[in-house]
Amino acid sequence: MGFVLPLPEILPPIYIGVRMTCERNRRWGYIMDLSNKVAIVTGSARGIGRAIALKLAEVGADIVVNDIPSAAEALENTAGEIRALKRKALAVTADVSSAPDVARLIDTAAKEMGRIDILVNNAGVTRDQLLMRMTDEEWDTVLNIDLKSAFLCTRAVLRHMMKQRWGRIVSIASVVGIMGNAGQANYAAAKAGIIGLTKSIAKEVGSRGITANAIAPGFIETKMTEQLDEKQRQALTQRIPLGSIGTPGDVAEAVAFLVSEEARYITGQVLGVDGGMGLG
Ligand SMILES: NC(=O)c1ccc[n+]([C@@H]2O[C@H](COP(=O)([O-])OP(=O)(O)OC[C@H]3O[C@@H](n4cnc5c(N)ncnc54)[C@H](O)[C@@H]3O)[C@@H](O)[C@H]2O)c1
Numbered sequence: 001m002g003f004v005l006p007l008p009e010i011l012p013p014i015y016i017g018v019r020m021t022c023e024r025n026r027r028w029g030y031i032m033d034l035s036n037k038v039a040i041v042t043g044s045a046r047g048i049g050r051a052i053a054l055k056l057a058e059v060g061a062d063i064v065v066n067d068i069p070s071a072a073e074a075l076e077n078t079a080g081e082i083r084a085l086k087r088k089a090l091a092v093t094a095d096v097s098s099a100p101d102v103a104r105l106i107d108t109a110a111k112e113m114g115r116i117d118i119l120v121n122n123a124g125v126t127r128d129q130l131l132m133r134m135t136d137e138e139w140d141t142v143l144n145i146d147l148k149s150a151f152l153c154t155r156a157v158l159r160h161m162m163k164q165r166w167g168r169i170v171s172i173a174s175v176v177g178i179m180g181n182a183g184q185a186n187y188a189a190a191k192a193g194i195i196g197l198t199k200s201i202a203k204e205v206g207s208r209g210i211t212a213n214a215i216a217p218g219f220i221e222t223k224m225t226e227q228l229d230e231k232q233r234q235a236l237t238q239r240i241p242l243g244s245i246g247t248p249g250d251v252a253e254a255v256a257f258l259v260s261e262e263a264r265y266i267t268g269q270v271l272g273v274d275g276g277m278g279l280g
Contacts (some may be wrong), residue, residue: 032260034061036111039259040105042096042153043123045071047079047222048172050078051248052120052255054085059256061118062088064109069093088113096123096149106156107142116160118259121150121171121194128223131185139186146190150197154212158205167210169258172251173197173270174276175218175278190218195270211267218274220246 039056043049045067053063063082067075075091082089090112094101110116127138148205150171161167176184177191194214201212219225219236224243228236237245254273257263272278 032059032256032262034059034118034256034260037061037062037117037259038109038115039118039120040064040066040099040109040116040153040157041120041122042066042149044078045074046078047224047275048123048217048220048248048251049120052122053078055249055252055256056080056118056120057082057087057089059260060087061201062113064090064105064116065094066092066094066105066123068095069251090257096153097144097151102152102156102157103148106153106160110160115164117164117166117169118156118168118258119153119157120255121153121169123149124172124190124224126184128183128187128189134186141185143190143193146187147193147197150194154197154201158210161210162205162208165209167208168202168263169198169210169212170255170258171212171214173198173213173214173216175216175272175274178216178270178272178278179280198270201266206267211258211263213263213267214270215251215254215258216272216274216278217251218246218269218272218277220248220251220273222248239277240274241279244275246273246275 034056039061041049041053041056041063044053044065053065057063065075065078072093075093079089079091090109092105092108094105096102096105106116125142127142129138154169171194173194174187174191176188177195180188198212198214218240237243251273254271258266258271
């Protein structure tokens with residue numbers, strides 16, 4: 001969403017200042033400026049979460065990155081990339097489906113960073129199976145990590161946001177939460193739950209200057225989707241009006257807008273980032 005004038009490579013001096021301004025705008029966000037804001041992004045060791053963390057840092061925010069302990073090394077890499085953008089980064093390993101872990105994550109974030117302005121509920125997993133064969137464990141794992149985590153993290157950050165009378169909550173749902181998908185009843189239920197949760201939060205805390213929105217990505221190129229074979233990919237791509245698979249960066253751009261000051265009057269919405277896939 002940055003704004004860059006298409007300037008030639010060899011520039012007369014008068015254009016250099018213009019170009020520097022444009023470069024700065026591109027790097028720090030022409031519209032969006034999250035300077036002095038602190039964002040927590042769950043599940044940000046890789047994939048969409050990592051892209052969101054880096055994008056928010058690029059437009060000025062300091063970031064708390066989070067993932068499970070087994071992803072600690074990748075999480076430190078994300079934190080390092082944020083520091084390279086000259087923003088503060090704090091890496092906290094925690095399982096966001098566990099209430100004690102979430103309490104530790106949010107308390108550490110508030111203590112070390114001084115404030116919490118933005119929460120992005122991104123952590124998620126799949127355990128695909130036809131409903132008749134789905135185990136209790138497959139159901140519980142997905143509901144806990146993809147839905148309960150958003151409840152736990154949101155409840156914990158609201159205390160901080162209410163005091164500030166400013167906050168932004170964005171939760172990553174899925175086109176599947178709107179349309180359903182054979183073999184993904186657990187995942188679709190969790191993502192539909194994210195949408196209901198988001199709308200309810202929006203109604204509860206709107207008067208405190210806090211917005212809550214959901215993003216429903218379609219088919220995005222990450223580890224989560226890499227197990228699909230070529231035939232499945234082609235079949236899926238055919239259902240996308242824009243004709244290609246999305247990137248984590250496509251989702252990150254939408255998040256950056258929804259957490260910005262400019263999105264102050266948008267709450268309780270579900271934004272599809274799916275190349276039109278959700279149109280059916
Ligand atoms: N990739 C897609 O096509 C797609 C489409 C729609 C929605 N989404 C959603 O986007 C989000 C990110 O997915 P992705 O594609 O980047 O997947 P990914 O598997 O690459 O990344 C998910 C991250 O979440 C972390 N995580 C898992 N359980 C966790 C827990 N209990 N606590 C903390 N972190 C945990 C993982 O370790 C991983 O780093 C998920 O909520 C997913 O459901 C993805």
